[in-house]
Amino acid sequence: MQTDNGIARLAQRTRIVLVRTSHPGNIGGAARAMKTMGLERLYLVAPLKYPHADATARASGAGDLLSRARVCDTLEEAIEDCTLVIGASARQRTLPWPLLDARAAAQRIAESPGEAAVIFGAEQSGLDNRDLERCGALLRIPTNADYGSLNLAAAVQIVTYELRMAAQAETPEAPETPLATAAELEYFYEHLQRVMEAMDFLDPGNPKHLMRRMRRLFNRARLDQNELNILRGLLAAYDKARAAKQT
Amino acid sequence: MQTDNGIARLAQRTRIVLVRTSHPGNIGGAARAMKTMGLERLYLVAPLKYPHADATARASGAGDLLSRARVCDTLEEAIEDCTLVIGASARQRTLPWPLLDARAAAQRIAESPGEAAVIFGAEQSGLDNRDLERCGALLRIPTNADYGSLNLAAAVQIVTYELRMAAQAETPEAPETPLATAAELEYFYEHLQRVMEAMDFLDPGNPKHLMRRMRRLFNRARLDQNELNILRGLLAAYDKARAAKQT
Numbered sequence: 061m062q063t064d065n066g067i068a069r070l071a072q073r074t075r076i077v078l079v080r081t082s083h084p085g086n087i088g089g090a091a092r093a094m095k096t097m098g099l100e101r102l103y104l105v106a107p108l109k110y111p112h113a114d115a116t117a118r119a120s121g122a123g124d125l126l127s128r129a130r131v132c133d134t135l136e137e138a139i140e141d142c143t144l145v146i147g148a149s150a151r152q153r154t155l156p157w158p159l160l161d162a163r164a165a166a167q168r169i170a171e172s173p174g175e176a177a178v179i180f181g182a183e184q185s186g187l188d189n190r191d192l193e194r195c196g197a198l199l200r201i202p203t204n205a206d207y208g209s210l211n212l213a214a215a216v217q218i219v220t221y222e223l224r225m226a227a228q229a230e231t232p233e234a235p236e237t238p239l240a241t242a243a244e245l246e247y248f249y250e251h252l253q254r255v256m257e258a259m260d261f262l263d264p265g266n267p268k269h270l271m272r273r274m275r276r277l278f279n280r281a282r283l284d285q286n287e288l289n290i291l292r293g294l295l296a297a298y299d300k301a302r303a304a305k306q307t
Numbered sequence: 308m309q310t311d312n313g314i315a316r317l318a319q320r321t322r323i324v325l326v327r328t329s330h331p332g333n334i335g336g337a338a339r340a341m342k343t344m345g346l347e348r349l350y351l352v353a354p355l356k357y358p359h360a361d362a363t364a365r366a367s368g369a370g371d372l373l374s375r376a377r378v379c380d381t382l383e384e385a386i387e388d389c390t391l392v393i394g395a396s397a398r399q400r401t402l403p404w405p406l407l408d409a410r411a412a413a414q415r416i417a418e419s420p421g422e423a424a425v426i427f428g429a430e431q432s433g434l435d436n437r438d439l440e441r442c443g444a445l446l447r448i449p450t451n452a453d454y455g456s457l458n459l460a461a462a463v464q465i466v467t468y469e470l471r472m473a474a475q476a477e478t479p480e481a482p483e484t485p486l487a488t489a490a491e492l493e494y495f496y497e498h499l500q501r502v503m504e505a506m507d508f509l510d511p512g513n514p515k516h517l518m519r520r521m522r523r524l525f526n527r528a529r530l531d532q533n534e535l536n537i538l539r540g541l542l543a544a545y546d547k548a549r550a551a552k553q554t
Contacts, residue, residue: 093461121456208343214340261540282527
């Protein structure tokens with residue numbers, strides 16, 4: 061019915077990131093779900109209990125994948141080289157981040173040439189606002205409005221299933237210019253914030269509000285390296301003009 | 308993102324049939340998976356152990372669905388009024404039955420007007436040849452050729468997810484904030500160009516080159532009114548700072 065080639069290529073550049081997972085059994089269940097669909101790269105950000113016998117037990121035949129899982133202290137560390145970061149979100153968000161269903165998110169990943177991450181928050185609380193600000197889009201799995209209680213492994217199962225389905229269909233187009241990585245974007249946002257502060261543009265009482273909007277805009281746009289360089293050049297030109305004025 | 312109407316109608320005429328299930332926990336897990344996706348009608352054919360505390364525990368908030376499950380002695384009884392019966396099959400079959408992937412099977416059910424059933428065999432042995440002969444088609448979930456070990460609840464999760472996706476008529480998302488118009492974008496680009504010129508940032512010999520990149524970036528991002536206002540505010544703040552310096 062299909063070859064494994066598409067998913068094998070996608071698996072090389074696509075990671076699943078579990079953030080602050082409470083129950084180690086869910087880590088094992090997620091590893092198993094990933095492996096059934098041909099995904100391989102599991103990142104664990106600050107798991108509450110890990111390693112743990114429950115994780116190993118629920119991983120079943122996916123223990124190899126679990127033993128290769130990379131444990132990170134922070135989300136930033138887990139995604140620093142990613143050019144596409146999508147956050148799984150069960151809740152309605154007040155902040156209007158671009159929202160994709162699982163299928164559209166998987167298609168976007170399949171079409172995108174670089175390193176990609178799908179991040180899943182803690183079982184009860186999900187991703188927090190700081191996590192969300194690292195994302196280019198949110199992913200929602202359509203569920204029953206009266207009972208949306210997908211457990212973490214089930215959510216990973218559906219997302220990885222969609223990745224497998226999307227990988228069968230797509231071959232990514234190579235962009236002319238490489239995309240900016242998450243770490244590069246962070247430098248840019250820090251610089252932008254300093255400039256906006258120097259301009260008295262940010263509300264000192266709530267500087268994060270505008271910055272969040274700027275993140276949302278530029279994450280959505282998926283800056284390439286050239287564009288990022290232009291924008292950083294603009295900020296540097298402002299700094300230089302300001303320094304010249306002060307001397 | 309979608310209404311529940313499509314799946315509510317489909318749920319009225321679509322049943323999930325678990326045949327000779329060995330582990331009652333899997334029955335509970337299947338009930339939970341069904342309910343998350345808005346499916347409601349569970350049939351159990353000759354379950355090995357049922358009712359059972361493991362089933363109730365794993366059903367979690369889907370106990371209502373479990374308590375309404377219909378227990379039958381034979382598959383024939385469970386599907387007698389169905390006009391479409393699709394058998395989930397993990398194995399390659401010698402019998403050349405029409406084979407659909409989960410997505411195509413769900414689409415066929417959504418398009419078919421009558422009572423439909425998806426039947427799942429026992430955990431280890433699957434459906435036997437007598438069961439298969441009751442099916443109009445087989446359904447296979449694409450999995451890793453080296454590790455296709457989907458558990459029963461995970462398989463039901465994916466199939467019911469596909470049923471939900473097939474049932475829901477997509478309605479495009481309305482953006483919360485109106486998008487910027489082409490005319491507004493033109494004002495913004497003109498202003499951006501003036502600021503970039505004032506900063507000596509544009510190459511006087513080829514000012515259009517960088518501006519074209521900026522247009523491409525912001526057009527791709529599809530700015531909404533709020534975002535446009537922030538960006539124009541930034542440019543205005545720069546103008547003001549520059550005017551103050553000159554006086």
